[in-house]
Amino acid sequence: MKRRDFLQMAGMGLGAGLLAQVPLIGNAIPIETPWYTIDVTKKKELADAALNAARSKGATYTDVRIGRYLNQFIITREDKVENIVNTESYGIGIRVIAGGSWGFASTDKMDKDSIAKTAALAVAIAKENARLLTTPVELAPQKGYGEVSWKAPIERNAFDVPVKEKADLLLSVNDAALKGGANYIGSYMFLVNEQKYFASSDGSYIDQDIHRIWPTFQITKIDAATGKFETRNALSAPRGMGYEYLMPRESDKIKGVTTLYRNRYDMLEDARQGAAQVGEKMKAKxxxxxxxxxxxxxxxxxxxxxxxxxxxxxxxxxxxxxxxxxxxxxxxxxxxxxxxxxxxxxxxxxxxxxxxxxxxxxxxxxxxxxxxxxxxxxxxxxxxxxxxxxxxxxxxxxxxxxxxxxxxxxxxxxxxxxxxxxxxxxxxxxxxxxxxxxxxxxxxxxxxxxxxxxxxxxxxxxxxxxxxxxxxxxxxxxxxxxxxxxxxxxxxxxxxxxxxxxxxxxxxxxxxxxxxxxxxxxxxxxxxxxxxxxxxxxxxxxxx
Structure with a gap:
């Protein structure tokens, strides 16, 4: 999916403004696609094809990144779900040093022959770059880790949560703000899963599973007499967590000028407070x-x-x-x-x-x-x-x-x-x-x-x-x-x-x-x- 096509689909107002910032859109996939990871054995075979091809072409160092990037965007406004989009991007990037210079090439054709050709291209680019080189690349030493993995310590995978449950939460947030006196509200949920596999000629084969979540909204209140308006954005923070981020715990509550949570986020409470506060902003000195x-x-x-x-x-x-x-x-x-x-x-x-x-x-x-x-x-x-x-x-x-x-x-x-x-x-x-x-x-x-x-x-x-x-x-x-x-x-x-x-x-x-x-x-x-x-x-x- 091209970026401009995605933006045309992405709703109106702030939703489109926020989505304009989103990188690496990838290809649209069905909304309820089950979450899964690619077999690590397969990824190692593809990585080795790149490492071997680069070495045979004269690379003195090679690293390989196989990435599968999943995004989910849920966009609502007042009582409507404006859009839900899932995207996926999957491919390989190969970086080498040859002749003391960097070279890089990538492909989304995930077969061994295409990957070997991409590795050869990366080496050819490095050798061309070396013709203009004044100082060779100097890498800090790095030992290989062998075959290792790391997973974000999430409690509930947000991609496994039914889309309806997430959309219903956003609509309930909107309802709370409207009942609190807001004229308009748009609420959004962005989910990211980076499935990253790294391999290098240093001897590392590293598999990682990374999760991020960002629930947010913008409330608007208008003075009917003057036409002036005020807004209040969510006080949420995007986090490297699963859906548990949206399951607030009393032990995390911090009571102050506005009630927030240390490690969790109460989106409903923030919307209620936000609706009252945007009204206060109308009258503020x-x-x-x-x-x-x-x-x-x-x-x-x-x-x-x-x-x-x-x-x-x-x-x-x-x-x-x-x-x-x-x-x-x-x-x-x-x-x-x-x-x-x-x-x-x-x-x-x-x-x-x-x-x-x-x-x-x-x-x-x-x-x-x-x-x-x-x-x-x-x-x-x-x-x-x-x-x-x-x-x-x-x-x-x-x-x-x-x-x-x-x-x-x-x-x-x-x-x-x-x-x-x-x-x-x-x-x-x-x-x-x-x-x-x-x-x-x-x-x-x-x-x-x-x-x-x-x-x-x-x-x-x-x-x-x-x-x-x-x-x-x-x-x-x-x-x-x-x-x-x-x-x-x-x-x-x-x-x-x-x-x-x-x-x-x-x-x-x-x-x-x-x-x-x-x-x-x-x-x-x-x-x-x-x-x-x-x-x-x-x-x-x-x-x-």
Missing amino acids: SVEPGKYDLILDPSHLWLTIHESVGHPTELDRVLGYEANFAGTSFLTLDKWQSKNFNFGSPLVNIVADKTQPGSLGAVGYDDEGVGTQKWDLIKNGVLVNYQTIRDQAHIIGLNHSQGCCYAQGWGDVQFQRMPNVSLQPGAGKLSPAEMIKNVEKGIFIAGDGSFSIDQQRYNFQFGGQLYYEIKNGQIVGMLKDVAYQSNTQEFWNSCKAIADESDYRLGGSFFDGKGQPSQSSAVSHGSSTARFNGVNVINTARKI
Whole structure:
């Protein structure tokens, strides 16, 4: 199915807008197709055909990725199911080094002869690339793992859940919002299953089964008298989980300005709250610009972490490899080499982690067959490391890759992608409510909104979904037209308190774009609620 054909089928309004971001659509398959995996013995035979053919043509290194990618999209609006689409994409990508240079080719013809021809093409491309090479590829050493597997620790496979059950949930969410005063609501569920098989000339044969889910909605309320409207998006986070994500547990409940769950999501409750809150937004006071202490909920802070920490610590961006499309980074190598570059306050500890259960980036092995890891990026406010893959590791003196290689599909070249990047909770016992008690003039922000950040990931502006004014330690009402401006160093140095581990939650992006041709990846960012003092707040409705 071509992308334009899919979008024509995909409903209207926000549904089409969201689906425009979806990568690797693949071919449409019947809605109730039973979920299954391809026999690992068959995948090994196909991988060996590629490895043997590449070696016979002169490759000094080869890796093979066999991928079967399943997607399900359920789109509803008010009392109707607008569309349900299942897609499948299945093929093989072969990457080689020959003559010191990379070559890559792929095919969806999954027979041994076609795969051998594709491997030969990859080698021929590498040899042509080598004619222009100035510096040969230098790979960090990586031992082969032999035959191993990794499966996402899901409790209930969302692809096995009847489509009617999922659609009925979305329609009940819509009904709850409409009964709560909303005029319009669109709700959506996106499911992803990546069945990935990796093999390399290093001696690895790795089979992985990865699951992701994203339930979301947008509520709209209109003032009939003025025609003005307000919206409230879901406060859900996409997660690397099964359908159990939509089965909330009382033990995970976090009661605050809005009730959320630590490891689960109550979509019905969020819709009920959202309908009431969008009504409050209609009557909210427009913010007075000035300096405020900000209390940022994890449902909001994840995006600020993503843009101001995740992207600037990508080593390929630091080295200028992304400059033409996505920009560079202010975190240049000289700052890391100084060993004392002040990124943030001493409270700020930020880690990269590809192993975190339930996160979007959690896998056992990356797309170079490297076992995933956890490491420090910012330690006590100081820049200490970056994100690397095998052909970058030597640049910063590492003798191993950090396992950050990923491709969105079998037909795409794998390259450096962001791991989960998260702010660590505060060491002392502290709740968001206790944090708010100490604020004289502040704003509590929940949910992600519009944002802007410069090409070096330094100067930025962020909005959100919900804004509450804090006066003398108490929330006194809702605000609107809020955005805050800062630069990365100034912002993270203004961090004066972080709630403890009991408040820690994951946010994230299903569709983080990067590269040319552009690819999308899914990544999570965790934090507890955090306080930032003296941040500049603007009124987005006022003309400058």
